[in-house]
Amino acid sequence: MNAQNFSATITVDQTPDEAFAAVNNVRGWWSEEIEGGTDKLGDEFTYHYKDVHRCKMKLTEFIPGRKVVWLVVDNFFNFTQDKSEWKDTEIIFEISRKSDKTEVHFTHRGLVPEYECFEVCSSAWGSYVNGSLRSLIATGKGKPNRKE
Numbered sequence: 001m002n003a004q005n006f007s008a009t010i011t012v013d014q015t016p017d018e019a020f021a022a023v024n025n026v027r028g029w030w031s032e033e034i035e036g037g038t039d040k041l042g043d044e045f046t047y048h049y050k051d052v053h054r055c056k057m058k059l060t061e062f063i064p065g066r067k068v069v070w071l072v073v074d075n076f077f078n079f080t081q082d083k084s085e086w087k088d089t090e091i092i093f094e095i096s097r098k099s100d101k102t103e104v105h106f107t108h109r110g111l112v113p114e115y116e117c118f119e120v121c122s123s124a125w126g127s128y129v130n131g132s133l134r135s136l137i138a139t140g141k142g143k144p145n146r147k148e
Helices: 016-024 118-139
Strands: 006-012 034-036 044-049 053-063 067-077 090-098 101-109
Touching: 006 118, 016 067, 016 090, 016 101, 016 118, 101 118
Parallel strands: none
Antiparallel strands: 006 101, 034 044, 044 053, 053 067, 067 090, 090 101
């Protein structure tokens, strides 16, 4: 397997602390269908989207204003042969100041082109990060999946 992990970077006017707070407000930018804690080391939360996707995440790294890492503890897709494709991958948010801007670098380590879900998953992450998360940081309002 090669190392072409999916990544995306956004730049915003807000501070690293404001970006960090938005990243950890997962219900505000990814989905309102999140259960569990999302804002401290060791927290675990579950996500689900209809009967298409469910996963369980654990916060394994949490450095205020700088970095958050989620480990995918469990995963299910209804559209791939390997239903657990994301299991044991990591979702990483790295936040840094660049001149008078804040950069948020997103990487899904382990989401690689060889995965059956790569195209749909990278497209979805791109939309959430470049659209919803950016909007939440900049305006205080994201565009998460609504409760079913």
